[in-house]
Amino acid sequence: MKVFEKPTSFYPRFERKGGPHKETTHYCPGCGHGNVHKMIAEAMDDLGIRERTVFVSPVGCSVFGYYYFDCGNIQAAHGRAPAVATGIKRANPDSIVISYQGDGDLAAIGTAETLHAANRGENITVFFVNNAIYGMTGGQMAPTTMIGQKTATTPRGRIETEHGNPIRMAEIISTLPAAGYVERVAIGTSKHIMKARKAIRKALTNQVENRGYSFVEILSVCPTGWKMDSPDARDWLLNEMTQVFPLGVYKDDAGERENEWYRPVEPFVPEKVDAYFSAGNFEEADEPIKLDKSLQCKFAGFGGQGILTLGLFMAQVGMRGKLHASWIPSYGPEMRGGTANCSVNLSEARIGTPLVDRPNVLVVMNQPSLEAFEKDVVDGGTILIDSGIVESKPDGDRLNCILIPATKIADEVGTPKVANVVMLGALCAATGAFELDFVEETLRAVVKKRNLVDMNITALKRGYDFVRNGG
């Protein structure tokens, strides 16, 4: 008779199980897990999905699910099965992924993973075996333990004001729009079993048809944890548990969703990745630029003046000139005091620290920056100042000072936004490190907003000429 046959989705002998008894399961007599396993295996047979199924076993009494199911098996950390299932399903959307979990696993330690997998509408099937207790660890209170129920950690029974109430996961999950199908069934009479079998089958069919997330809560018995014999346990389940956990379909939106929740991925194609990233490649000069000395530059000003971009332009000019280049924005304690700043190194030799604490070029576009950094500049270093904004003058005896009303010039060009590029032009003229044409070509290559290119070039030239013509 068919009922006595093992489903082919079960191994004929449970070889992964230790000990001599390879025909029987590791579960206690009368445990509900065995029934649920069998119904799942039968559904897998019927749907012909055994070879593409991955069974994620939880931590709990069903941790050894892989003893039984003749499909791909992954064992997950306590409560994390839905996250593991997500990682499997997303990487291979054609796999059939089952997340099988107890109440401690799913509704206590793994609540976040449970809700969020449902909320993302992962195209997986979750079987939630609610036996109102922690079976594996010796009968402690579960999040679904009933009020009054005695467990190892509620020796006086579960008390609402002390332990809270049994949590109803089917109800909670059914509030999430992306959850497609949510039903609660029970291991009870043969009528209950028939319903459970149907629900399990439907939840897997949904996945096969890419209808998204399905959740079946199965009220189950734990005679050992409950300290009852099997018939009493079944009675208690049907008479007591179903009062708090009403059976039924809580949500069924999966009907209209065929193939909506299929998330395709592509395999790795090296040529495609190469082509994708090579778009960011820089065209570099044929010959490296020669520098008299390494440039250690600091750029400082208010946020919003484009000071970080100015530093970046400078670094990109150097890089196009085949120099070693680094750019790093201010970070940590340095950032206090109203200045945004960045450090730029350009060198023919390998660059050590990218942080410039003793600059030989300092570009400042506000007063606090001058006060903060002038003293750090090495003797004989160059300091460029937006003289329209910065009021005081640096020490002209110690430093090579260049004052340029960059923001004013930028206004004349058309927008104060290009004041930083006026400074760049001035910097090129002041250091003599780069040809104006070369800088112009770099700007054309790197300025993202096409409509700003011409204005940037004009600003660059104005800054350059200002310094060349002696201010």
Place this chain on the structure above:
Amino acid sequence: MSRQFIKGNDAIIVGALQAGCRAYYGYPITPASEIAHAAALHFPALGGTFIQAESEIAAINMVYGTAGMGIRTMTASSSPGFSLKQEGLSYLAGAELPCVVVNVVRGGPGLGNIAPEQGDYFQVTKGGGHGNYRLIALAPNCAQEMCDLTVLGFDLADKYRNPVCLMADGFTGQMMEPVAVPAAKAVPFDHTEWCVRGDAATHKNLVSSIFLESEDLEAHNLKLDAKYKEIEKNEVRYEEYLCDDADLIIVAYGILSRIVYSTIDQARAAGKKVGLLRPITLWPYPSKIIAEYSERDVQFLSVELSTGQMVEDVKLAVEGRAPVHFYGRCGGMVPGGEELLAEYDKILEGVKS
């Protein structure tokens, strides 16, 4: 060779995709969020998967799922988030799953701050999770290495079936430098024998870290241990600069190695024989080369953005044969060159012991 000018954080994602990584799972945290931003942009564009998970715990377990399929996958976070990943890392190591996990270390303990630090050295190299396991730990010090060591990380992870940690810092993440993007190559590993892909070829396989019987678990641990010894034998990487004749060898990694590098020439110009030894692999640690140098008349100084963690590994390598000193800043404070040169002087003049 053509190059691009990119941030270290972006370079990680470029490296990952070039290496064939197909899925990224992450949770926002400064200063690692930019890695997730780049992943969110580029992974889907190339037909891969990006998920902003509900937590670092979920993210590492999504990695566990994808890694269990033998598909290259990664996550990135910063210290507090890396702490949350420890359970997952232990499972990944126990089940021998390959993946890359980035930790852009920030100031701790607790919420600490978002500034660069190296206070997670113990957690990364000594195993922050439970059980006898090791992470292969790589410490990049420039944008190019953020890319290259990510690629290497995936290769080592696959070769040894072990998680790899890229231990970076906020500076190497934020810094922009020229990066020559390595050519993408087909992944030269086939995991059909053990992985679970949800297909006929792998449906008999099991990914798990349970060994119920003591004999079996001991055997598994010994197998892992043998693998770790193999890694220690084959995969130590470091860089040295002027150590041969040095009276004082500075040991530093990550961003600090760059700061130290800048001081070496300065010290030499002042007639002081100082050299730099930079571990690139923090585990396996370059103990052998340090031990070799310690046979000579030399002193060591471990410079760290911590209150003294790596210095223990230097001492273990030196085994009392030479003085080992420590200098560290933390909380986001970073020593400048002059500060370090003063420390070298103290040691060389015998003031510091």
